[in-house]
Amino acid sequence: MSNSISRLAVISDEQASHLVSAAAHADLAESIMAADYAGRPGRQPARTGWRAMRRRWMIGVPAVAALAAAALVATSLGSPGDKLGPVSIGPAKAQAALVFTRHGHYIDVIVRNPLADPRRYRAEFRAHHLDVTLKLVPASPSIVGTVVYFGGTGTSAIKVITAKERCITGGGGSRCPVGLRVPVNFRGQADLVFGRAARPGERYESTTTATAPGEALHGLTIRGLTVRAAVRLIGQRHVTVPVFHVTSASGLGAIWPASKVPGNWYVYDADPWAPGQVMLWVGRSRVPHQPQPSPGTPVPSPAPASAR
Amino acid sequence: MRYPKQVAGDQRRRQFEEMYSANCAAILGYALRRTDRSDDAADVVAETFLTAWRRLDDVPGEDGTRLWLYGVARRVLANQRRGERRRSELGDRMRAELSAVHLDREYTGRSKEIATAFRSLSDPDRELLTLVGWEGLDHGQIAAALGCSRNAVRIRLHRARARFASAMNHYSGRPVPTIAHVNGNAGD
Numbered sequence: 001m002s003n004s005i006s007r008l009a010v011i012s013d014e015q016a017s018h019l020v021s022a023a024a025h026a027d028l029a030e031s032i033m034a035a036d037y038a039g040r041p042g043r044q045p046a047r048t049g050w051r052a053m054r055r056r057w058m059i060g061v062p063a064v065a066a067l068a069a070a071a072l073v074a075t076s077l078g079s080p081g082d083k084l085g086p087v088s089i090g091p092a093k094a095q096a097a098l099v100f101t102r103h104g105h106y107i108d109v110i111v112r113n114p115l116a117d118p119r120r121y122r123a124e125f126r127a128h129h130l131d132v133t134l135k136l137v138p139a140s141p142s143i144v145g146t147v148v149y150f151g152g153t154g155t156s157a158i159k160v161i162t163a164k165e166r167c168i169t170g171g172g173g174s175r176c177p178v179g180l181r182v183p184v185n186f187r188g189q190a191d192l193v194f195g196r197a198a199r200p201g202e203r204y205e206s207t208t209t210a211t212a213p214g215e216a217l218h219g220l221t222i223r224g225l226t227v228r229a230a231v232r233l234i235g236q237r238h239v240t241v242p243v244f245h246v247t248s249a250s251g252l253g254a255i256w257p258a259s260k261v262p263g264n265w266y267v268y269d270a271d272p273w274a275p276g277q278v279m280l281w282v283g284r285s286r287v288p289h290q291p292q293p294s295p296g297t298p299v300p301s302p303a304p305a306s307a308r
Numbered sequence: 309m310r311y312p313k314q315v316a317g318d319q320r321r322r323q324f325e326e327m328y329s330a331n332c333a334a335i336l337g338y339a340l341r342r343t344d345r346s347d348d349a350a351d352v353v354a355e356t357f358l359t360a361w362r363r364l365d366d367v368p369g370e371d372g373t374r375l376w377l378y379g380v381a382r383r384v385l386a387n388q389r390r391g392e393r394r395r396s397e398l399g400d401r402m403r404a405e406l407s408a409v410h411l412d413r414e415y416t417g418r419s420k421e422i423a424t425a426f427r428s429l430s431d432p433d434r435e436l437l438t439l440v441g442w443e444g445l446d447h448g449q450i451a452a453a454l455g456c457s458r459n460a461v462r463i464r465l466h467r468a469r470a471r472f473a474s475a476m477n478h479y480s481g482r483p484v485p486t487i488a489h490v491n492g493n494a495g496d
Binding site for chain 2: 020023152153
């Protein structure tokens with residue numbers, strides 16, 4: 001009976017999750033928390049700033065991995081199959097999409113090949129009796145190959161492995177989430193999303209700030225410029241602005257096409273949108289109505305990084 | 309005195325963030341399976357989680373969270389169907405992304421017969437059958453989502469299945485083969 005009904009279910013949760021970007025989820029969660037605080041009078045939620053929140057959601061994982069884990073990552077990334085303590089148990093190491101490293105009661109999982117067929121990842125997780133669904137979403141260049149989202153049920157036992165200086169995360173930190181440390185006896189279900197390179201014209205689903213090293217606007221200062229000036233400056237890099245994120249007086253945002261945005265409005269920030277394209281965060285006032293971009297906002301490093 | 313409040317606020321946000329990230333795909337899927345326009349699903353997700361944020365202390369933990377959220381989403385959808393659409397500013401970006409998605413609700417052959425019979429049922433019947441068939445919930449979970457007893461779910465589901473079988477007979481001239489399982493576990 002219910003089997004007949006299920007024939008009508010044209011869309012699964014997994015398919016649904018592909019339809020909305022991590023950034024859109026971040027945007028919604030953040031506006032909900034900003035819009036209403038359960039009617040408790042006289043106080044506001046501890047805001048971390050819209051920018052910081054948004055980034056936290058894009059990465060979706062707390063950057064709390066121990067230093068030991070980071071060191072281990074360096075080892076497993078550097079010399080597969082050549083480890084003293086941990087034993088690499090991934091199949092055909094040189095070809096593996098994932099590298100599984102047994103470490104006591106934990107298995108560390110690192111994505112070696114962010115361009116492999118998703119079926120390969122699933123098969124490799126299954127081979128290790130882990131109920132982990134791995135998806136790859138188009139990500140802006142500097143966070144390709146990193147963890148952009150991590151969720152599921154019973155996943156509090158899973159730790160995120162970070163590599164220092166590997167990327168500037170959406171949260172503005174330099175500890176880049178590159179893998180997971182999963183307890184051997186993990187019985188929950190985890191959804192893991194990694195960033196992959198976008199194809200030409202394909203929209204990014206996960207981004208860090210557009211001025212981070214490796215991103216389209218690295219080295220440019222556009223915050224505080226008028227829309228007109230910023231678009232001109234960005235255009236010199238052959239980068240275009242197809243859409244704008246307009247922050248209203250209430251602090252909520254909306255996506256506007258370029259044609260609707262007055263040139264004398266101000267630029268608050270920029271997000272990568274697609275290869276060669278960015279989205280500008282703009283508004284009528286010189287500074288956004290909501291809390292200012294947080295102090296932890298990454299500043300471009302003086303040394304220009306290569307685009308890849 | 310400020311410090312503990314700050315901590316409570318942070319704690320609250322963290323709790324919400326965890327709940328949101330663990331359940332957003334499920335609630336979006338729930339909404340997309342039940343709306344005709346994909347961008348309406350963004351409103352359902354926004355309203356559902358806004359309710360959850362306002363009533364965070366009432367949200368049950370563990371497995372109960374998702375069931376509670378299904379219950380809220382069901383009421384939001386019912387309001388939407390009654391025309392009480394609240395196009396909040398929340399979730400604009402999600403709405404923009406979803407507006408590009410076309411939900412194909414055109415069925416052919418056997419699926420068309422099922423769809424026709426299914427659409428002829430009442431909203432409560434459809435909700436029961438789909439919580440089993442689409443969300444894969446069992447009787448206890450449905451009881452939690454709908455806020456009624458397990459026994460009530462069993463009886464209502466039995467009746468809904470009988471009505472669906474009868475509708476199938478009507479629209480296709482063929483009985484539903486699995487009707488024999490009406491007393492079986494949900495999800496048969």
